[in-house]
């Protein structure tokens with residue numbers, strides 16, 4: 664069994680955990696999980712994430728509005744996010760970004776909401792957690808403009824884009840997609856990321872790694888993702904988990920005695 668699994672991105676407030684959330688969360692430490700960051704996707708999930716993070720000492724959270732929910736974002740949301748961020752269980756602003764695959768909100772609104780939250784993170788001196796789906800060019804343009812610190816989550820870009828993100832000082836997180844059979848381009852990107860900027864995540868309940876694809880995911884399944892990443896990086900899976908835990912503490916600015 665592996666140790667030191669730190670899941671940098673999960674959605675335990677998702678309704679797919681309603682039936683057994685506490686059971687799943689309580690079982691994580693015995694499966695080698697040392698920490699989880701619950702990522703908010705709208706204003707309601709900011710509050711549920713904070714509640715979970717206050718209930719479990721190994722759970723932290725982010726606050727922010729996902730591009731899917733961009734139309735609910737108002738100037739008052741910004742004030743509320745700033746207030747939430749005062750809670751020491753809140754580690755970052757996220758997940759924020761652009762999603763041109765689903766286009767749940769018009770792109771100009773997504774861009775405005777993303778930019779406003781990048782500015783908020785700057786004001787608060789907090790890292791960001793970025794969602795970029797089929798919006799690489801516009802995401803890169805806004806990252807260049809605001810120069811945030813933080814994570815590009817569920818990375819789906821090219822090796823070249825990964826190099827540019829690294830050059831900006833950011834970290835890159837990979838999830839279950841690296842275990843999928845069609846992941847060729849993604850695997851090249853993994854190899855472009857230096858070990859000291861690499862993170863692992865589940866994005867659970869989504870993005871379940873093989874061999875469980877199609878089932879609900881939880882943080883313990885990072886083991887399968889870590890095995891694939893370790894193979895690509897030429898190290899042992901446990902070493903990869905040890906290193907990515909250290910990276911997670913660095914990017915989320917968690918106390919080194921954690």
Ligand code: NI
Nearest residue numbers: 672702758866
């Ligand atoms: Ni997510």
